[in-house]
Amino acid sequence: MTLDDDVKKVFLETFPALSESDFEWGKTQKDYENWDSFAQLNLITLAEAKFEITFSDDEITSIFSAKNLLECIKSHR
Amino acid sequence: MNTIADFLNNSYRIHPDKIAIIDNNSKLTYSELHEEVNNFSSFLNKFPKNSVVSLLFANTHEFVISYLGTINSGCIAHLIPIGISQKNLMDQISSAKPKLVLSSENYFSKIAEIESENIEKLRFSEVKKTSYQDRKPQPSDYAYLIYTSGTTSSPKGVPVTHSNCVFTTANIVRTLQYSQDDIDVLPLSLSHSFGLGCLHTSFYVGSTLIIHKTIEITQILDSIKNYNASTLAAIPSTLSKIVSNGFDDSSNTLSNLRLIITNSTFLPPETTKKLKKILKNGKVATYYGLTEASRSTFMIFDGDNNIESVGKSSDGISLKLISNNDESTIGEIWIKGHNVIGNYWSDEHTKENIIDGWLKTGDLGRIDDDGYLYILGRVDDLINISGEKVYPQEIERVVKVLTGIDDVVASPMKHDVFGEVVKLFVKKSAEYDISKTDILTHCIKNLERFKVPAKIEFVEDFPRTDYGKIKRFMLK
Numbered sequence: 001m002t003l004d005d006d007v008k009k010v011f012l013e014t015f016p017a018l019s020e021s022d023f024e025w026g027k028t029q030k031d032y033e034n035w036d037s038f039a040q041l042n043l044i045t046l047a048e049a050k051f052e053i054t055f056s057d058d059e060i061t062s063i064f065s066a067k068n069l070l071e072c073i074k075s076h077r
Numbered sequence: 078m079n080t081i082a083d084f085l086n087n088s089y090r091i092h093p094d095k096i097a098i099i100d101n102n103s104k105l106t107y108s109e110l111h112e113e114v115n116n117f118s119s120f121l122n123k124f125p126k127n128s129v130v131s132l133l134f135a136n137t138h139e140f141v142i143s144y145l146g147t148i149n150s151g152c153i154a155h156l157i158p159i160g161i162s163q164k165n166l167m168d169q170i171s172s173a174k175p176k177l178v179l180s181s182e183n184y185f186s187k188i189a190e191i192e193s194e195n196i197e198k199l200r201f202s203e204v205k206k207t208s209y210q211d212r213k214p215q216p217s218d219y220a221y222l223i224y225t226s227g228t229t230s231s232p233k234g235v236p237v238t239h240s241n242c243v244f245t246t247a248n249i250v251r252t253l254q255y256s257q258d259d260i261d262v263l264p265l266s267l268s269h270s271f272g273l274g275c276l277h278t279s280f281y282v283g284s285t286l287i288i289h290k291t292i293e294i295t296q297i298l299d300s301i302k303n304y305n306a307s308t309l310a311a312i313p314s315t316l317s318k319i320v321s322n323g324f325d326d327s328s329n330t331l332s333n334l335r336l337i338i339t340n341s342t343f344l345p346p347e348t349t350k351k352l353k354k355i356l357k358n359g360k361v362a363t364y365y366g367l368t369e370a371s372r373s374t375f376m377i378f379d380g381d382n383n384i385e386s387v388g389k390s391s392d393g394i395s396l397k398l399i400s401n402n403d404e405s406t407i408g409e410i411w412i413k414g415h416n417v418i419g420n421y422w423s424d425e426h427t428k429e430n431i432i433d434g435w436l437k438t439g440d441l442g443r444i445d446d447d448g449y450l451y452i453l454g455r456v457d458d459l460i461n462i463s464g465e466k467v468y469p470q471e472i473e474r475v476v477k478v479l480t481g482i483d484d485v486v487a488s489p490m491k492h493d494v495f496g497e498v499v500k501l502f503v504k505k506s507a508e509y510d511i512s513k514t515d516i517l518t519h520c521i522k523n524l525e526r527f528k529v530p531a532k533i534e535f536v537e538d539f540p541r542t543d544y545g546k547i548k549r550f551m552l553k
Binding site: 013016038042 | 494495498512513514517518521522526527529530531532533
């Protein structure tokens with residue numbers, strides 16, 4: 001599995017109602033009905049656990065899309 | 078029967094030659110136990126009636142003789158758990174003010190450090206028979222003193238009267254239909270209210286009690302098989318281990334039991350269902366109670382409904398829920414009845430916790446339309462996430478169903494935005510390596526978003542009280 005696949009999986013697990021066909025890297029927070037502050041917390045927690053990293057506060061507030069999340073994770077590698 | 082002393086005396090009169098107690102292949106008949114107890118009581122004649130005698134023993138016939146001998150002599154048995162820390166031991170001794178501290182040989186080093194000229198310290202083997210004087214206790218006398226575990230605060234001394242105890246024991250016998258034909262397997266500490274209640278029950282009906290020092294599953298199963306036991310009393314984690322796949326033939330061994338009784342610590346519904354399936358004609362039951370108000374409710378799992386409930390209040394016991402919000406169906410559980418203590422050992426605790434005979438339990442509960450009580454957690458343990466009150470036990474129950482979880486605690490963690498969020502402490506089981514991702518994914522699927530843990534920490538074990546309960550306040 002590539003890093004892209006792993007990040008996509010984290011995204012789909014955080015938003016169980018989101019189907020794979022609806023997933024887009026560039027879709028932003030406002031495009032998701034369920035992406036509230038708690039979903040953001042779940043997304044960050046799951047990503048940190050999965051990739052064994054810790055995001056800084058600045059990084060957390062800069063993640064608005066799957067693409068942002070992927071880039072943020074790449075920067076820790 | 079009016080006092081605990083009557084339990085043994087009565088059963089001895091009815092069937093003196095019957096085996097009363099089995100402790101690691103050593104057996105005592107009711108006649109032998111009666112004689113040993115009277116011998117022990119005679120030694121205590123030198124102390125005034127209602128003196129405190131502190132007992133530090135593992136589950137052995139020495140404990141049973143010392144406990145019943147103390148009761149029989151009109152003294153108060155202060156029961157000390159064997160896992161007690163030296164500091165807590167000194168605190169309890171300082172509060173209980175015993176005339177005598179007694180232990181088995183292997184725990185004597187613990188009590189040897191007690192420094193007081195007014196306290197005698199002895200090994201069980203040093204107790205010598207003198208001439209016996211009949212000094213029976215009265216129903217209103219204190220029978221035993223147990224210090225609560227202090228999962229949320231400092232331990233409180235709980236003195237239980239003979240009257241409290243006779244009421245509770247009769248209640249257990251009536252509800253769970255114990256009889257002299259029973260053979261009861263008991264892998265529970267006798268210094269704890271659950272185990273002690275089972276001991277009272279056996280002697281009340283004159284059954285045979287098999288006590289275990291540890292919760293070794295193979296030994297428990299061997300006892301059930303070898304003695305053709307009819308009842309098993311065990312904590313939920315023991316039962317969950319028994320029905321896990323690791324023990325060959327456990328289903329066959331358990332199948333003929335007529336009763337499995339556990340206590341109000343959460344019993345996973347899956348375990349209940351497995352046990353019910355295993356038992357041919359037997360029943361699975363649980364109860365809700367505290368040392369201060371033993372066996373206040375009972376739940377016999379007859380059908381698949383109310384499987385997470387601890388049942389309805391017993392006859393002669395009233396429950397009510399007290400909440401700051403009049404419309405809330407959830408509140409702190411208050412209990413009133415003959416099983417409830419009249420006071421704590423210290424007046425300060427009495428004023429705080431007992432109001433007009435109602436015991437404030439500190440437990441949060443919900444009662445459904447049919448009167449079934451559900452325990453939601455402790456008042457002090459609530460997690461406040463952006464104004465939403467979250468019960469840690471709700472999260473823990475969701476996580477506990479996962480394979481690979483030995484134990485779990487949900488605790489509040491400070492958060493800049495939400496005030497508090499959930500932090501999860503997980504003790505993994507040795508057999509399966511579960512990941513944080515597995516746990517989080519499961520939580521996301523099964524909990525509302527705000528209840529999903531924001532952090533998970535794996536721990537080797539939890540800080541525990543002398544009774545083995547997790548000290549939640551130390552994880553906050």
